[in-house]
Amino acid sequence: xxxxxxxxxxxxxxxxxxxxxxxxxxxxxxxxxxxxxxxxxxxxxxxxxxxxxxxxxxxxxxxxxxxxxxxxxxxxxxxxxxxxxxxxxxxxxxxxxxxxxxxxxxxxxxxxxxxxxxxxxxxxxxxxxxxxxxxxxxxxxxxxxxxxxxxxxxxxxxxxxxxxxxxxxxxxxxxxxxxxxxxxxxxxxxxxxxxxxxxxxxxxxxxxxxxxxxxxxxxxxxxxxxxxxxxxxxxxxxxxxxxxxxxxxxxxxxxxxxxxxxxxxxxxxxxxxxxxxxxxxxxxxxxxxxxxxxxxxxxxxxxxxxxxxxxxxxxxxxxxxxxxxxxxxxxxxxxxxxxxxxxxxxxxxxxxxxxxxxxxxxxxxxxxxxxxxxxxxxxxxxxxxxxxxxxxxxxxxxxxxxxxxxxxxxxxxxxxxxxxxxxxxxxxxxxxxxxxxxxxxxxxxxxxxxxxxxxxxxxxxxxxxxxxxxxxxxxxxxxxxxxxxxxxxxxxxxxxxxxxxxxxxxxxxxxxxxxxxxxxxxxxxxxx
Amino acid sequence: xxxxxxxxxxxxxxxxxxxxxxxxxxxxxxxxxxxxxxxxxxxxxxxxxxxxxxxxxxxxxxxxxxxxxxxxxxxxxxxxxxxxxxxxxxxxxxxxxxxxxxxxxxxxxxxxxxxxxxxxxxxxxxxxxxxxxxxxxxxxxxxxxxxxxxxxxxxxxxxxxxxxxxxxxxxxxxxxxxxxxxxxxxxxxxxxxxxxxxxxxxxxxxxxxxxxxxxxxxxxxxxxxxxxxxxxxxxxxxxxxxxxxxxxxxxxxxxxxxxxxxxxxxxxxxxxxxxxxx
Numbered sequence: 028x029x030x031x032x033x034x035x036x037x038x039x040x041x042x043x044x045x046x047x048x049x050x051x052x053x054x055x056x057x058x059x060x061x062x063x064x065x066x067x068x069x070x071x072x073x074x075x076x077x078x079x080x081x082x083x084x085x086x087x088x089x090x091x092x093x094x095x096x097x098x099x100x101x102x103x104x105x106x107x108x109x110x111x112x113x114x115x116x117x118x119x120x121x122x123x124x125x126x127x128x129x130x131x132x133x134x135x136x137x138x139x140x141x142x143x144x145x146x147x148x149x150x151x152x153x154x155x156x157x158x159x160x161x162x163x164x165x166x167x168x169x170x171x172x173x174x175x176x177x178x179x180x181x182x183x184x185x186x187x188x189x190x191x192x193x194x195x196x197x198x199x200x201x202x203x204x205x206x207x208x209x210x211x212x213x214x215x216x217x218x219x220x221x222x223x224x225x226x227x228x229x230x231x232x233x234x235x236x237x238x239x240x241x242x243x244x245x246x247x248x249x250x251x252x253x254x255x256x257x258x259x260x261x262x263x264x265x266x267x268x269x270x271x272x273x274x275x276x277x278x279x280x281x282x283x284x285x286x287x288x289x290x291x292x293x294x295x296x297x298x299x300x301x302x303x304x305x306x307x308x309x310x311x312x313x314x315x316x317x318x319x320x321x322x323x324x325x326x327x328x329x330x331x332x333x334x335x336x337x338x339x340x341x342x343x344x345x346x347x348x349x350x351x352x353x354x355x356x357x358x359x360x361x362x363x364x365x366x367x368x369x370x371x372x373x374x375x376x377x378x379x380x381x382x383x384x385x386x387x388x389x390x391x392x393x394x395x396x397x398x399x400x401x402x403x404x405x406x407x408x409x410x411x412x413x414x415x416x417x418x419x420x421x422x423x424x425x426x427x428x429x430x431x432x433x434x435x436x437x438x439x440x441x442x443x444x445x446x447x448x449x450x451x452x453x454x455x456x457x458x459x460x461x462x463x464x465x466x467x468x469x470x471x472x473x474x475x476x477x478x479x480x481x482x483x484x485x486x487x488x489x490x491x492x493x494x495x496x497x498x499x500x501x502x503x504x505x506x507x508x509x510x511x512x513x514x515x516x517x518x519x520x521x522x523x524x525x526x527x528x529x530x531x532x533x534x535x536x537x538x539x540x541x542x543x544x545x546x547x548x549x550x551x552x553x554x555x
Numbered sequence: 556x557x558x559x560x561x562x563x564x565x566x567x568x569x570x571x572x573x574x575x576x577x578x579x580x581x582x583x584x585x586x587x588x589x590x591x592x593x594x595x596x597x598x599x600x601x602x603x604x605x606x607x608x609x610x611x612x613x614x615x616x617x618x619x620x621x622x623x624x625x626x627x628x629x630x631x632x633x634x635x636x637x638x639x640x641x642x643x644x645x646x647x648x649x650x651x652x653x654x655x656x657x658x659x660x661x662x663x664x665x666x667x668x669x670x671x672x673x674x675x676x677x678x679x680x681x682x683x684x685x686x687x688x689x690x691x692x693x694x695x696x697x698x699x700x701x702x703x704x705x706x707x708x709x710x711x712x713x714x715x716x717x718x719x720x721x722x723x724x725x726x727x728x729x730x731x732x733x734x735x736x737x738x739x740x741x742x743x744x745x746x747x748x749x750x751x752x753x754x755x756x757x758x759x760x761x762x763x764x765x766x767x768x769x770x771x772x773x774x775x776x777x778x779x780x781x782x783x784x785x786x787x788x789x790x791x792x793x794x795x796x797x798x799x800x801x802x803x804x805x806x807x808x809x810x811x812x813x814x815x816x817x818x819x820x821x822x823x824x825x826x827x828x829x830x831x832x833x
Contacts, residue, residue, distance in 0.1 A: 310637075338763070366616050369620070411750060475581065477754045483793050
């Protein structure tokens with residue numbers, strides 16, 4: 028940077044990556060490359076986990092055992108959850124963070140680019156190990172993703188591989204979280220005070236703190252499983268004076284914040300998209316930030332609502348019931364704020380907005396069933412039934428995953444420099460929304476009628492709704508092939524995207540050209 | 556519209572054997588105990604509250620989606636704050652939650668009131684069956700998935716589950732209890748976690764090795780009630796149902812006496828057992 032640089036615009040930084048071919052991706056420290064790799068990885072994992080879901084739905088299509096053994100069915104249930112949570116949803120959010128946070132805060136890259144490379148490349152290793160368990164003696168883990176002892180200790184050779192894979196995922200998440208916090212705290216453009224940050228940056232900042240707080244707890248829990256299995260300890264073995272319920276407390280102390288790790292960034296994405304397509308600023312920015320922080324705080328004091336049936340003192344049950352119900356308040360504030368943002372706007376319904384509106388409706392349905400689950404006496408009936416399966420799929424699929432898809436459509440023109448095919452995008456939206464409801468809504472009825480979760484076969488009274496759910500699952504799965512086609516087509520060509528892409532959107536990411544050059548914001552922009 | 560009808564028709568035609576299987580059961584059962592009815596009442600209360608909120612929130616969203624679209628030529632407003640609105644939509648949910656917490660807490664207190672049981676049964680879970688011990692009556696037996704279901708549920712068994720009566724919900728030995736008596740169930744496990752779920756009694760409790768959990772019920776109507784294990788416990792988790800038969804007191808006494816005779820419960824046999832144990 029010499030004095031000769033008189034007119035500095037962003038588009039003169041047009042030099043690309045230093046290396047080409049495989050080396051570029053292996054050694055890259057560029058936040059855009061790493062973001063892309065995270066996103067592609069999570070898309071692959073979405074299909075791997077989705078195939079497992081289809082094995083589950085195929086077996087459940089009609090009563091009787093037709094296709095797989097009960098043991099393999101349990102492997103599919105366990106692996107589906109682990110892959111979707113740690114392989115699809117979390118890496119997708121990290122990918123979006125990598126791509127967008129530096130662009131949104133006006134930073135040239137992530138703060139710790141080499142660690143960024145490492146935190147991504149750990150993931151393929153971790154999931155290779157996890158998927159390899161399908162081929163070892165005893166098969167893949169089959170004790171549920173919650174890994175409750177003593178059952179998980181009956182896992183065969185897959186057991187240490189599972190623990191190691193979970194450790195690797197945890198390390199990757201912690202490194203990613205550190206990177207995000209350091210970037211946000213230190214690399215914001217001059218003038219961007221904390222309360223001027225885009226909501227997506229805010230939600231990710233809070234999510235990153237949650238990750239740092241709870242991933243070590245998970246690591247501790249699975250390490251205790253490991254020593255119980257191989258080194259003769261009795262943390263969770265009743266026969267040795269240990270306590271199987273303690274594992275559940277530790278696991279859910281990780282597990283409940285984990286739930287919000289998977290939804291807070293989604294809140295951030297929705298808070299970016301709805302204002303753009305309503306042509307109106309986000310309603311209640313400050314209260315959105317405070318609501319996110321409140322949800323994050325509450326997530327640490329509600330964990331035992333996952334284990335009301337394990338037996339605990341009355342006062343304990345009441346405490347966890349009240350704290351859990353309380354979460355409805357900040358969550359409600361968010362839903363009201365989004366609706367107030369749309370109110371008196373001038374809305375158009377491009378694909379990102381369609382997915383965001385669907386998120387609003389369907390995530391709220393998941394919120395309602397969550398509120399019902401908080402009521403302890405009623406939870407005694409809902410717990411471990413298909414009602415719970417319906418609940419968490421409503422918050423994770425039309426919740427987290429719809430927000431991710433909305434974010435991909437929203438920022439895809441910025442990444443590729445081309446507009447995606449809007450007609451196909453809308454087709455993808457309507458197919459996905461129809462089938463997601465066809466799959467998961469009947470599960471509410473199944474649970475209330477008394478069908479337990481995680482069973483490979485069921486009483487004939489449950490046959491009809493199960494069949495409908497299976498039809499829905501195949502429709503949902505096939506619809507996602509269209510998503511892949513749209514993304515590939517958009518990467519290869521299409522109408523040129525402008526820098527702004529949309530109609531006067533807010534945020535620094537829209538001030539750089541589309542596609543965003545390999546290096547952006549070498550000189551920090553000023554934020555007024 | 557026509558297209559929708561055709562699609563719906565096609566979907567119905569695809570359903571396995573259609574109406575023969577169709578229960579289309581949509582809601583939670585009321586059950587046969589005071590507690591299960593309270594739980595059902597709570598469930599319906601929260602459900603209706605959620606419906607009311609949904610009508611309001613979704614109504615507001617739909618109104619916005621219809622009215623405030625660019626294609627209607629509206630100019631976007633630029634407001635972004637309203638302290639009054641934000642206070643209102645924080646406080647009203649709090650009040651609704653308090654209204655729900657009060658009856659829920661009352662039901663919790665009733666559920667936890669386990670004083671003075673009339674009869675105590677210990678239920679021990681195994682991979683993959685239940686053992687029931689009547690503590691005072693000195694009777695004990697195992698309860699396995701019924702043979703008919705067990706044959707039909709094998710991979711490619713060739714048996715149509717719809718021809719099996721109470722498929723996967725029948726066992727060889729029923730738990731028997733007297734009607735209108737407070738029955739206490741002590742629940743534990745001998746291996747991994749399981750859970751004892753009887754929807755009609757409003758009971759679900761985990762069976763945990765090293766722990767004894769306690770639940771109780773007072774069934775008000777004689778009949779046969781069916782439930783299942785509700786905590787993943789290995790490959791045959793789906794195949795260890797629970798069946799409780801609620802009997803009139805005299806019938807229960809007769810069945811219990813028969814069981815005691817069968818198992819040789821009585822002073823001599825008891826003495827023999829003690830002797831052989833030594």
